[in-house]
Structure formats: C-alpha cells, structure tokens
Amino acid sequence: MFDSIPNNVNLDSDPKLQRALLKWQPDFLSWWKEVGPEGFQEDRIFLRTAIGVGQGGWANYDYVTLPEYRWGIFLANPRKADAVYFGDRMGEKLWDVVPGEFRKELRRLIVTQCDTEPASVEQQRLLGRTAPSLLDLRALLQVNVEEARHLWAMVYLLHRHFGADGREEAEQMLERRSGHADRPRILAAFNMPIRDWLAFFCFTTFTDRDGKFQLASLAESAFDPLARTTQFMLMEEAFHMATGEGGVARALRRTGELMRAGTDPRRVGALPFDIIQKYVNEWSSASHDLFGGEDSTNAATYFAGGLKGRFNENDPGKYADHKALDESYEAQVFQDGAWVSKRIPLRRAMNAVLLDSYHEECARIVERWNAVLEETGASERLLLPSLRFNRKVGLYSGHAYDPQGQPLAADAWQAQRDRWLPTRADLDYVQSCMVPVVEPGKVANWIAPHAKGIAGKPVDFPYVLFH
Numbered sequence: 001m002f003d004s005i006p007n008n009v010n011l012d013s014d015p016k017l018q019r020a021l022l023k024w025q026p027d028f029l030s031w032w033k034e035v036g037p038e039g040f041q042e043d044r045i046f047l048r049t050a051i052g053v054g055q056g057g058w059a060n061y062d063y064v065t066l067p068e069y070r071w072g073i074f075l076a077n078p079r080k081a082d083a084v085y086f087g088d089r090m091g092e093k094l095w096d097v098v099p100g101e102f103r104k105e106l107r108r109l110i111v112t113q114c115d116t117e118p119a120s121v122e123q124q125r126l127l128g129r130t131a132p133s134l135l136d137l138r139a140l141l142q143v144n145v146e147e148a149r150h151l152w153a154m155v156y157l158l159h160r161h162f163g164a165d166g167r168e169e170a171e172q173m174l175e176r177r178s179g180h181a182d183r184p185r186i187l188a189a190f191n192m193p194i195r196d197w198l199a200f201f202c203f204t205t206f207t208d209r210d211g212k213f214q215l216a217s218l219a220e221s222a223f224d225p226l227a228r229t230t231q232f233m234l235m236e237e238a239f240h241m242a243t244g245e246g247g248v249a250r251a252l253r254r255t256g257e258l259m260r261a262g263t264d265p266r267r268v269g270a271l272p273f274d275i276i277q278k279y280v281n282e283w284s285s286a287s288h289d290l291f292g293g294e295d296s297t298n299a300a301t302y303f304a305g306g307l308k309g310r311f312n313e314n315d316p317g318k319y320a321d322h323k324a325l326d327e328s329y330e331a332q333v334f335q336d337g338a339w340v341s342k343r344i345p346l347r348r349a350m351n352a353v354l355l356d357s358y359h360e361e362c363a364r365i366v367e368r369w370n371a372v373l374e375e376t377g378a379s380e381r382l383l384l385p386s387l388r389f390n391r392k393v394g395l396y397s398g399h400a401y402d403p404q405g406q407p408l409a410a411d412a413w414q415a416q417r418d419r420w421l422p423t424r425a426d427l428d429y430v431q432s433c434m435v436p437v438v439e440p441g442k443v444a445n446w447i448a449p450h451a452k453g454i455a456g457k458p459v460d461f462p463y464v465l466f467h
C-alpha cells in the first residue's frame with residue numbers, strides 16, 4: 001500500500017503510523033464513494049498528482065481514474081528559520097513534537113482545518129453533472145482530489161502526533177457531513193449548499209482564499225510539521241483560487257458582452273449582473289465569518305504560544321513587533337444608534353488582522369473582475385461588500401449593515417435583503433442556466449470560453465475521457 005502513497009515523511013520506517021493509516025484508508029475510500037464527486041469514477045481525467053516537493057515534483061499530469069488517484073503526504077522543505085519568531089516563545093527552537101501544554105490547542109486548530117477539506121468535497125459533490133465545459137469539469141475534479149489530499153495531510157498530523165485522540169478525530173472526519181442536521185461540519189460556510197457553478201466559482205475565490213490565509217498563518221507555526229504541511233498545501237490552493245477567479249471573470253465577460261450588445265442575459269440563459277453581485281455578497285460575507293471573532297481570546301492564545309502567526313509573519317519589514325504586546329487594533333461598530341470605537345489589544349485582534357489582509361487581496365480580485373467588465377464596454381461594476389455586511393460571527397454580527405458598511409434598521413434590512421443576497425428565484429434561475437457541455441472546446445452559453453488550457457494543452461484537448 002505504501003508504494004501507492006507518494007510521501008516524503010518516511011512512511012516506510014514508521015510501522016505504527018502505517019497501521020493507523022492502513023486502518024483509516026478503506027474508510028476514506030468508502031467516504032469518497034459515498035459523498036465524493038457523483039459519477040465520473042470510471043472516467044479517465046487529466047489530473048495533476050503531487051509525487052514530491054522538489055522542482056516539478058508536485059505537477060505531474062496524466063490520465064487517471066478518481067478511485068486510483070494517489071493521495072500523497074508531503075512536508076515542504078525546511079524553513080530558513082530554525083527558531084520560533086513570534087509570540088512568547090520567540091527564540092526557542094522550532095518544535096518537532098507537540099508540547100504537552102499546547103496539545104489541546106494544536107489539536108483543535110488541526111481538527112478545524114482538517115474538517116473543511118472533506119466538507120468542501122461534499123458541498124461540490126453534484127456539480128460535475130452540470131459542468132459548463134470539459135476543462136471546467138477537469139478543474140472541479142482536480143480541486144476535489146486536492147481537497148481530499150488536504151484531508152490526508154491533516155489526518156497524517158493527527159495520526160502521527162496525537163495518538164489515540166488523533167485516530168479518533170481522523171475517524172470523525174469521515175462521519176461528519178456538510179449540512180447534516182445532527183453531524184454538521186464545524187464551520188458555518190462549510191455547511192452551506194453549493195448548488196451551481198456560479199456558487200462554486202465564488203466559493204473557490206472567497207472560501208478557498210480563506211484557506212490560503214489560514215494555511216499561511218499556520219505555516220508560521222512553531223510546530224514545524226504543521227508549518228511544513230500547510231506550506232505545501234498552499235501550492236494547491238493557488239489553483240483553486242485561480243479556478244474561482246477565472247470562472248467569475250468568464251461569467252462576467254459573457255454577461256458584459258451581452259449587455260453591451262443590448263441583449264438581456266436572461267433572454268439567452270446567461271447570468272444577469274445583479275445575480276452575480278448577490279453571489280459575491282453571499283460568499284464573501286460567509287467567508288468573512290470564517291476568520292472567527294475580531295476580538296478572540298483563542299486567537300491571542302494561538303499567537304502567544306507561537307501556534308499561529310499573522311500573514312507572512314516572518315517577511316522582513318512587514319511587522320515591527322513580533323510580540324504584539326503593546327499595540328491595539330481599532331474597529332468602528334454601530335451600537336445603540338451611534339458609532340462606537342472598539343479598541344482591542346493586538347493579540348486578541350489577530351483574527352481581525354488576518355481578515356484585513358484577506359480583504360485587501362479580495363479587493364484586488366474584484367478590481368481585476370471590473371477590468372474585465374470594462375473591456376466588454378459594459379458600465380456595471382462589482383462591489384466587494386464591507387466587512388460589516390451580513391455577518392453572523394464577531395463584532396458586526398449584532399447589527400445590520402448594507403454592502404457599503406453603513407448601519408441599517410432591522411426593518412430596512414428585511415426590506416432590502418433580496419436586493420443584496422440571492423433569493424429562491426435567483427437560485428432557481430441560475431440552476432436553469434446550468435446546462436452541461438462535454439464536447440471538447442465547447443462551453444455553456446452563460447460563460448465565456450477559457451483563454452487557454454492547462455499543462456500546455458489546447459482548450460479543446462479531451463481533458464476527460466468518458467468510459
């Protein structure tokens with residue numbers, strides 16, 4: 001079996017770990033069959049498989065069937081730093097094993113991270129049926145196998161470093177289900193349905209990008225195996241986010257060109273601009289909640305312990321103070337009819353600091369989308385909603401705000417909600433546009449074609465060979 005698990009963690013020389021993984025693997029495969037991508041299990045898909053961390057080792061493309069995909073376990077190469085570089089433990093040698101005093105916290109961080117990976121596969125389960133092109137179908141399945149590899153990566157950490165508790169957690173990863181009434185996934189956005197490809201592209205833009213920022217902050221961890229595992233996962237995250245950004249850009253291009261030509265997108269089964277904006281509102285705000293509360297004692301504990309840093313914590317010149325004991329973070333909240341300034345000691349504000357880094361990057365993505373609209377000659381522009389809009393978690397969850405971040409009375413929110421977030425009718429309309437296209441090089445009518453293929457192949461390459 002271990003020949004079949006590409007790895008650079010010396011699986012061969014660790015019989016205890018082998019036994020644990022051997023026991024878990026059949027359960028993983030049953031889970032994949034039950035709630036992984038529906039259909040396509042016998043088709044041959046042109047997929048990338050990671051087989052090593054060196055140059056080119058993670059980018060090998062070939063036709064494989066999904067059940068025989070080789071889910072590997074990799075640590076990125078060692079960091080330049082060999083000592084902890086933030087929090088109270090600064091200067092201590094990086095840890096190869098879990099310190100007893102942080103066992104609970106590290107377990108919780110890894111379990112929370114891990115749980116999102118299978119959740120997203122479950123959420124995307126039915127999308128293959130309505131893929132707008134073969135290249136999109138390939139991208140979906142690539143994302144799915146890589147999220148499943150991320151599950152393997154985190155389960156490796158649980159099995160290797162957390163003993164019986166870790167094995168128990170690894171089993172539970174396969175028992176919880178996205179959206180299940182009694183056994184839901186841990187974080188809210190991972191229990192939301194992804195019903196159509198517009199939602200998929202918004203999810204991979206905004207929610208996978210939360211993945212990027214969370215993984216990047218874990219890649220600063222004093223617990224070296226966690227840091228190096230998450231560092232390697234970030235390579236795959238780039239493709240997920242590009243899939244999302246490119247997908248929304250292509251939908252906007254199609255919509256913009258139609259509007260420019262004076263054609264109502266609805267008349268030809270394409271997506272109206274206002275529905276795209278509502279989806280952006282929905283998935284960006286749900287992803288903002290994934291950062292946790294702006295004021296969080298958990299976040300302070302993680303930073304103080306060196307368990308989780310800020311985005312690019314170790315970049316020269318980025319942060320002046322790696323202890324973060326003296327500064328504070330300020331946020332404006334609307335309370336009892338007036339704006340109130342909240343001062344949060346910086347360590348407790350680490351979720352807010354990470355969310356700000358994330359939001360800056362999202363703003364750049366929306367600018368690029370707007371440049372696509374501009375190119376088509378359409379006059380509409382997308383707005384990235386304020387961090388206050390539609391929040392269920394944290395400082396801003398106590399009051400209603402519009403997409404610009406201005407406070408609203410509760411009845412005003414109720415009256416306008418349907419202008420800002422998808423309605424049942426919007427979801428149904430988008431569903432009606434989701435017509436599958438499987439002929440190489442052809443695309444559905446609601447989305448512009450890809451500008452190029454992948455791995456040097458042309459757009460009309462047969463990325464999926466149906467059995």
Ligand code: BYC
Nearest residue numbers: 112120187188207208211214289290291292293296298299
């Ligand atoms: N939904 O102190 P607080 C990815 C809970 S995505 C439900 O404010 P904390 C991916 C919280 O558990 C990246 N519950 O927050 C993307 C706590 O519960 P207790 C995933 C929530 O702990 C696409 C309470 O509220 N990785 O990889 O500082 C496809 C107060 O919490 C939520 C990680 O998240 C929520 N949204 O921060 C595939 C990294 N938010 O203690 C994959 C690991 C908070 O009252 N996780 N709660 O029972 C963490 O770093 C932190 O747990 C969080 C929350 C940032 C998530």
Ligand code: FE
Nearest residue numbers: 117147150211
């Ligand atoms: Fe992932």
Ligand code: FE
Nearest residue numbers: 208211237240
């Ligand atoms: Fe991802």
